[in-house]
Each structure stands twice: as structure tokens, then as C-alpha cells.
Amino acid sequence: xxxxxxxxxxxxxxxxxxxxxxxxxxxxxxxxxxxxxxxxxxxxxxxxxxxxxxxxxxxxxxxxxxxxxxxxxxxxxxxxxxxxxxxxxxxxxxxxxxxxxxxxxxxxxxxxxxxxxxxxxxxxxxxxxxxxxxxxxxxxxxxxxxxxxxxxxxxxxxxxxxxxxxxxxxxxxxxxxxxxxxxxxxxxxxxxxxxxxxxxxx
Numbered sequence: 001x002x003x004x005x006x007x008x009x010x011x012x013x014x015x016x017x018x019x020x021x022x023x024x025x026x027x028x029x030x031x032x033x034x035x036x037x038x039x040x041x042x043x044x045x046x047x048x049x050x051x052x053x054x055x056x057x058x059x060x061x062x063x064x065x066x067x068x069x070x071x072x073x074x075x076x077x078x079x080x081x082x083x084x085x086x087x088x089x090x091x092x093x094x095x096x097x098x099x100x101x102x103x104x105x106x107x108x109x110x111x112x113x114x115x116x117x118x119x120x121x122x123x124x125x126x127x128x129x130x131x132x133x134x135x136x137x138x139x140x141x142x143x144x145x146x147x148x149x150x151x152x153x154x155x156x157x158x159x160x161x162x163x164x165x166x167x168x169x170x171x172x173x174x175x176x177x178x179x180x181x182x183x184x185x186x187x188x189x190x191x192x193x194x195x196x197x198x199x200x201x202x
Contacts (some may be wrong), residue, residue: 022153026163029145033166036138037084038167043131044087045077047094047124051076061111064130065104072097082192084167091131092171106196139168 055069062069075097079090102121105111112118146165149158157163 007101019151019157022157023161025162026145026148026154026158029141029148030163032141033138033145036134036141037169039134040131040138043127043134044091047127047131048076048080050124050127054098054101054117054124057114057117057120058105058111061108062101062104067071068097068104071100084169085171088169089171091169095128098128135169139170142166142168 006186033045051072055073059066060071072094075090076092081086081087081092105117105121149163149165154163
């Protein structure tokens with residue numbers, strides 16, 4: 001009789017330890033996802049803070065490409081709000097729009113020579129690289145966490161313990177195309193290269 005009671009107690013203890021182990025494993029995975037997301041948010045905020053300085057620096061030169069500056073300003077607002085997927089989509093579009101600014105800047109020698117512009121370009125490109133790096137880590141942790149709550153034994157506890165599937169930080173398939181940026185200029189406006197050349201002659 002005593003042996004049966006000891007055996008029953010041992011089984012209960014094993015079950016409790018098993019539940020604790022599974023629960024703690026899910027908690028650890030979720031915390032890693034949340035920590036990785038915090039790192040992404042830091043970089044998104046850094047980019048958010050850098051963009052107004054970039055706009056102020058380039059708008060004095062890019063008088064005939066207002067469309068690209070307006071686009072970046074609008075996307076800047078959207079990148080700090082919404083769901084993970086909303087932010088991922090805005091991030092993808094903003095990356096394309098910033099590339100457009102840097103491409104247009106090639107037509108403005110005075111702007112390219114500006115130390116302020118060069119520093120901002122480097123800072124934004126560095127931020128872009130950091131976002132790509134932490135995005136990879138975040139998505140790896142999300143995959144590990146989602147697998148844990150969908151596979152046995154985690155799936156037996158995920159629902160009752162309120163562990164929910166998390167989204168990857170990537171734009172949905174239909175939203176990965178480059179953002180459309182209006183780079184058309186006024187035909188009557190002088191070519192920035194010609195303007196720069198004329199200034200040098202003077």
C-alpha cells in the first residue's frame with residue numbers, strides 16, 4: 001500500500017515537473033522573441049529620428065523632386081504604428097523610398113559633397129543593416145517559438161496558458177514590390193547638374 005502511494009506521488013511529481021519544464025521553455029522562447037522585437041523597435045525609432053534631419057538637409061537641393069520627400073515623410077509616420085506586419089510593410093517601403101532619395105542625390109554634386117548629408121546617409125545605411133540583422137534573429141526566434149507551441153507537448157499547454165502564434169517581421173508576399181515614388185520634375189526647371197556647372201563658372 002505504501003509503495004502504491006509512493007508511486008502515485010512520484011507520478012504526480014513527474015507530471016508537475018514536466019508541466020513546469022514545458023511552461024518555462026515556452027516562457028523563455030516568448031521572452032527571446034520579445035527581446036528581439038525590442039531590438040528591431042530601437043532601430044526603427046533611430047531611423048524615425050534621423051529622417052527629419054535628412055529631409056531638412058536635402059530639400060534645399062532637391063527642389064524639383066518633392067514627390068520623393070513627401071513619400072518618405074508619409075512612410076516615416078506609418079513605421080512606428082500598427083501590427084508587426086504593418087511595420088514590416090512600412091519598413092520595406094521606406095527602405096525603397098530612401099534608396100530613391102540617395103539615387104536622386106547623385107544628380108546634385110553640392111549635396112553629395114555636404115558632410116551633413118554624408119553623415120546622415122551613413123547613419124541611415126548603418127541603421128538599415130542593423131534592422132536586417134536583428135530581423136533575421138527575430139524571425140528565427142519566432143519560428144522556434146511557433147514550432148514549440150504547435151508541436152507536442154507544447155501544443156497541449158499553449159491554448160490554456162495563452163501562448164499565441166507570433167508574426168514574422170516581413171512584408172506579406174503581395175506587398176514586397178518597390179514603393180512607387182514620383183521622381184518627375186518640372187520640364188521648365190533647370191537641370192541640377194547644369195545649375196551646379198553654371199555656379200562653378202561664376
